[in-house]
Amino acid sequence: MSMVGNHLEYCDRRFYELTVPIAPLETLHTGSRWAEGPVWIADGGYLIWSDIPNNRMLRWVPDLGVGVYRINANYSNGNTRDREGRLVSCEHGGRRVTRTEWDGRITVLADRYDGRRLNAPNDVVVKSDGSIWFTDPTYGILSDYEGFKAPQEQDGCYVFRLDPVTGDLRVVADDFVKPNGLAFSPDESILYVADSGATHDDNGPHHIRAFAVGDDGRLSRPRVFAEVSPGVPDGFRVDVEGNVWTSARDGVLCYAPDGALLGKILIPQMVSNLTFGGVRRNQLFITATSTLYTLNLGIAGAGRA
Template identity: 65%
Template sequence: MSQPSSIYEIHDDRFRHLIVGTSDLEELYSDCRWAEGPVWFADLGCLIFSDIPNQRMLRWTEGSGISTYRSPSNFANGNTRDRQGRLVSCEHGGRRVTRTEIDGTITVLADSYQGKRLNSPNDVVVRSDGSVWFTDPTYGIKSDYEGYRAEPEQATRNVYRLDPASGELDAVITDFGQPNGLAFSPDEKTLYVADSSSSHDTSAPRHIRAFDVAEDGHVGNSRVFCELDNGLPDGFRLDVHGNLWTSAGDGVHCFGPDGKLLGKILIPQTVANLTFGGPRKNRLFITATRSLYAVYTATNGHSLG
């Protein structure tokens, strides 16, 4: 492993081809309590992200800076866009997943499973077939800081799939301690899910698991994709080459498709989430505790948000 140079740690030579060595880390905003859930709107040229404890969603635009997108936000956490360009959000406060329609109205996509309330939906992604996949740990009901304290009604902390045609909700993965960030590979044949249960149990794993996904949405062949050596995995995204860029305790960790750590981007604050954006999707936007950061890369993001 090389010593840190600037903000980068090189663990594998492949990482040198993914970064712009002269690109500085920019702090775009620094007045959050816990920044999360960044999603890029290419058609509007803006980034929307959550500031969970402050009950607001913020909008960042190049040249204009920060403005309020929604307040109160119902303790919104993770966000993405669907195939029609609509905002899909996980709300701790309502223990639900919602969609913001083009006219600004809000549609509830899911708030219960088998007659019982969800825990506190955390992160969400939409597959090309329109199905909505989200994680449901208990962070939003553990205290009144990021939601409303409550006892969980679900026996397990699941990953769910919402069918776009029938509206049926299925618990497709049920054996996580605390499922958190999730994303698909560029070909959508692999689903990656972070387990962040070490946040409250130091003996718990700090890894991201991978699953095979069939055309009909069936999930199988669970295996550990990678383990973090600093902090825990929260939100993450993949680039067009299938490299996985994840949040971590000391910054952003980049793993190759083979699960090997390629390198790190060192960030002054604990990272919660990230997304690729900008006109060419080569700018990595990073939500890290109090701040929103950005850095240009030599690769491009593949997902909508």
């Protein structure tokens, strides 16, 4: 293991090709209570992220800085964009997944399953066929800090797939303790899902699992892809070569597609989530407790912005 500067830790030589050793870790903004859900808006050239306890969403614009994107954001958490470029958000406060239309209207995509309210949708990703996949742990209903304390109505914490055309909502995985971040491999043949159950149980899971994705949207052949330590995996993203960049207590871990730990970006605060962005999609944006950081990499993120 070797260090470059004070923020890059190398465990495998492959990590040198993915990073820029001289690139500084930059602080773009601080002052959130729990920063989460970053999403890059490529056609606008800016980043949006959630500040959950402050019940707002913030926006960073290069050369202009940070402003409030949305107040009374229903304690939004994870964010992404659909195939038409519209913002899709997980809301703790409304216990729902919503879409922001081009005219600013909010469309509710899912708020109930089997006639009962969802727990607190956490993170979300959209597949190339337009289907919306999201996780539904209970973090947003455990207290009044990140939502509204309320009893759990669902029998478990599930991973869901939503067909936005038909409205069909189905459970694709039901054996997680606290399903959290999720992302597809570049060819969408694999779905990675974090289980952060150790946040409320010392013996709980703190790993990322991988599933084979069928043409019909069903998941099969589950396996543990990586055990994340210290802390738990929260949000994560995949680059164009299939490497998984995930949050951890002390930074961002990078795993090769074969599960080998390649290296780490050390961050002064607990990391919650991250996303790729910038003109070439090789700029990593990292939300960590109260702060938004950025670091230029030697590789681009997979998918569209």
